[in-house]
Amino acid sequence: MKIEIWRADPWDIDKLSEVADRIFRPMLNPGTGMRREFPLLFTQENSSNLFYIPGERKQPISMVATKPWKVRIFESTIPIIAVGSVLTLPEYRNKGLATGLLKKVIRVFRKTVPVMIISGTLNLYRRLGATDFGPLCEITLKEKEIWKGKVYPGVYADEIHELYSNEDVRYERTLSETMELIDALKAPYYRQSPLKGEVFLAGERGELEAYAILIPYYSRHSLNLKIIEWAGKRDSVLEIMKYVINYYDADSVTLKAQPFDPIVNIAYDKGFDVKKVNNQGLILVLNPQLLVRQMKLYMVNRLKVEKARAYRKDINSWIVKLNDRIEEFEDLKSVTEFFFTEKGLKIPFPDTEGLNYI
Ligand SMILES: CC(C)(COP(=O)(O)OP(=O)(O)OC[C@H]1O[C@@H](n2cnc3c(N)ncnc32)[C@H](O)[C@@H]1OP(=O)(O)O)[C@@H](O)C(=O)NCCC(=O)NCCS
Structure with a gap:
């Protein structure tokens, strides 16, 4: 069966973010979740990177959202296409719609973009060749010790941006993108957690040493903290971990680092748990x-x-x-x-x- 696939127009954003909420954030009013959580994805500027299959009255019955980024890997910078919000309405599933959309995305980007990453690890993605990647090292702290130092919640976006931009392996992004992404932490149910994300800083204004952005989440009646981004002096990042576990009275705090990053050995020597994990999602070389x-x-x-x-x-x-x-x-x-x-x-x-x- 030949399926019709459309690239979104700027005025399609409302209906696409509503359908994404219906599937991924069903506890929220349609239109209030994913768009706020992914502020660079569901935008008019990015609309042509949202692919969907229209059903009755041109309403989306299946969609795949993509966002082009540049990734910096030491001296090299490569364009990538990130794929997420893959969905098909329940009554249309198992007919090959999501597969068809993903094949279209691959065809569109393979001429100019060498690498695709996909959020999630479904068989559907693996059948197209996408594969696990990494490893990263996950560093975990569970013990609480009484700790006092210069760590505090706050956002100095310019300094955070500068510390991030000095990292060897990172996404290329502008200061205003950094600000929008930090603001999105306040979206309801950000990354499915009912608790709000927060930024913690080490060091003074003007001489910021490090920062860590974390999401608190409950799992099996315990409160855990996941640091989703950090940068700066490695010792200070670990100090932030010690601080936040007390601040939240949490059961654990984790962050991920490249295996060759000095933070891994420092953490290991200081008694943190260190284990290898895959990166989130799957990767596919397109070209x-x-x-x-x-x-x-x-x-x-x-x-x-x-x-x-x-x-x-x-x-x-x-x-x-x-x-x-x-x-x-x-x-x-x-x-x-x-x-x-x-x-x-x-x-x-x-x-x-x-x-x-x-
Ligand atoms: C995951 C999801 C997007 C799949 O959408 P879909 O349109 O049903 O996907 P497809 O039909 O292309 O593939 C689904 C299955 O149907 C099978 N299939 C594909 N074409 C088919 C056809 N013509 N006839 C019968 N089965 C078919 C595929 O082999 C696939 O099986 P697999 O999962 O064992 O690999 C959909 O189930 C969904 O919206 N789930 C909720 C949201 C979600 O979890 N999204 C993913 C986030 S990572």
Whole structure:
């Protein structure tokens, strides 16, 4: 069956954010949740990146929302497309609508965008070649000790933005995007938690050392704190963890870091729990040639690969050449695993559960 797929117009935003609320935030009035929670996704500027299938009276019966970002990985910057809010109304499910939309998204972006990330780990996504990636290290603190220091809730957006921009692995974003994303923490049921997100700072105004953005959430009758973004001096970030567990009288506080980040060893030495976890969601390389071209500086500086090339050998195989090493892959899933997992080059990728999460 041929399905009709539309890219949204600016005036479609209301109906798309309403349908997204009906599926993902059913406890809220339609139109009041997802749009406030994802302020850079459901906007008029981003409307052409929202794909949907119209039903009766042109109302959406299935949709996939995407948002282009640039990701900075040390010296290289690559465009990516982030995918989320994948939904089909219950009465239209299991007919291939979401699959059709995702295939369209892949076709549209593969010419210009080398990498797609998808929120969630459904089989539906894996069948299209998307795969787990990472690892990241999850650092957890459970013990409370009486702690006094210069940590306090607050938002100095300019300094937060500057600290974030100095991180090696991150999303590229502007100060005003940072401000909008921080403001979205106050959306009702942000990331499904009834408790409000909060920003904590270490250091003085004008000399901010570090910040951490956290979401408190209940699980099995305990209160836990998830730090979804942090930056700055590593010691100070860990001090924030010690502070907030007391501030909330919480049972645990966690954050995620790149495995090679100095914060991992510092935390381990200080007795925090450290374990490896996958990044949130799945990743798919859409265009290996572009990826290799755009990762050139990273390859040269970090991997000592002077000559890198990727090309399609035939319909079912891809070749990646790195210096004298030649790898052949039978599909984009194995190309993706080679670039972004421990099976291959382990190219780092920012935490996809962070503030920029779709
Ligand atoms: C997840 C969701 C978007 C899937 O939408 P959908 O339109 O039913 O998706 P598809 O029909 O393309 O695929 C769903 C299943 O139907 C099967 N299917 C696809 N085409 C089919 C067809 N023509 N006939 C029968 N089955 C078909 C697929 O194999 C798939 O099976 P799998 O899940 O075991 O891989 C939908 O169930 C939904 O809205 N769920 C609630 C929101 C949600 O959880 N979103 C995902 C957030 S990560």
